Amino acid sequence: MxxxxxxxxxxxxDAVNQVMRGDAAPMLTLWSAQDDVTxxxxxxxxxxxxxxxxxxxxxxxxxxxxxxxxxxxTPEPLAVWTSGNLTCxxxxxxxxxxxxxxxxxxxxxxxxLYRREAGAWRMIHRxxxxxxxxxxDAEA
Numbered sequence: 362m363x364x365x366x367x368x369x370x371x372x373x374x375d376a377v378n379q380v381m382r383g384d385a386a387p388m389l390t391l392w393s394a395q396d397d398v399t400x401x402x403x404x405x406x407x408x409x410x411x412x413x414x415x416x417x418x419x420x421x422x423x424x425x426x427x428x429x430x431x432x433x434x435t436p437e438p439l440a441v442w443t444s445g446n447l448t449c450x451x452x453x454x455x456x457x458x459x460x461x462x463x464x465x466x467x468x469x470x471x472x473x474l475y476r477r478e479a480g481a482w483r484m485i486h487r488x489x490x491x492x493x494x495x496x497x498d499a500e501a
Contacts (some may be wrong), residue, residue, distance in 0.1 A: 369482040370450050371476060372435045383426030383431065385418040393476060393483035401488040403469060433457045439470075446477040454489065468492040 369391065376388035392398055392414050399416060400408040408417045425432065437453040449472065456467040471489035477480040 369442075369484075370438065370452070370473065371436070373473065373484065373487075374434055374454075377434050380418060381425045381431065383422050385422035387417075388422075389415060391484050393478060393485050395478070395485070397485065399486045401490075403491060404491045405490075408457045428460075431459050447473040448477075449473070450475070453492070483493045484491065 373391055376391055379385075379387045379424045383499060392411070394411060396410050396412075398409075398411055398414050400414055401406065407419075408414055420424075421437060433456070435455045435457075437455060438450065439453055442449045447454065452471045452473070454469040454471055458465050469489050469491050471487060473484055474486040476485045477483075
């Protein structure tokens with residue numbers, strides 16, 4: 362991963378952790394201002410267009426402002442491909458959720474697409490979903 366792309370990918374997770382503290386502003390600066398952006402959230406929701414992205418992250422920040430730090434996401438970069446002005450990054454996410462005094466660990470995987478716009482990488486698509494055990498994992 363180039364240093365620049367690695368930085369923007371890490372910036373996303375820093376911004377996620379800010380959203381979990383009630384602040385959506387850092388997240389919104391990472392996304393393209395163009396209207397061809399999409400986000401498939403971990404619960405299966407599809408958000409298309411800049412206005413939908415803004416609404417989603419502002420709502421997430423508002424919902425998490427009452428319990429700051431209850432969800433912490435740590436990335437594990439798996440792969441990255443760059444071709445011209447597009448980059449694809451695949452990440453495993455380690456998620457710590459604290460609720461009612463109990464902490465549990467979850468895992469998800471995510472794919473993010475970035476486009477170079479005006480000299481900077483901006484997110485144009487993201488999909489994340491919980492990791493489900495495979496049959497071989499369930500048997501182990």
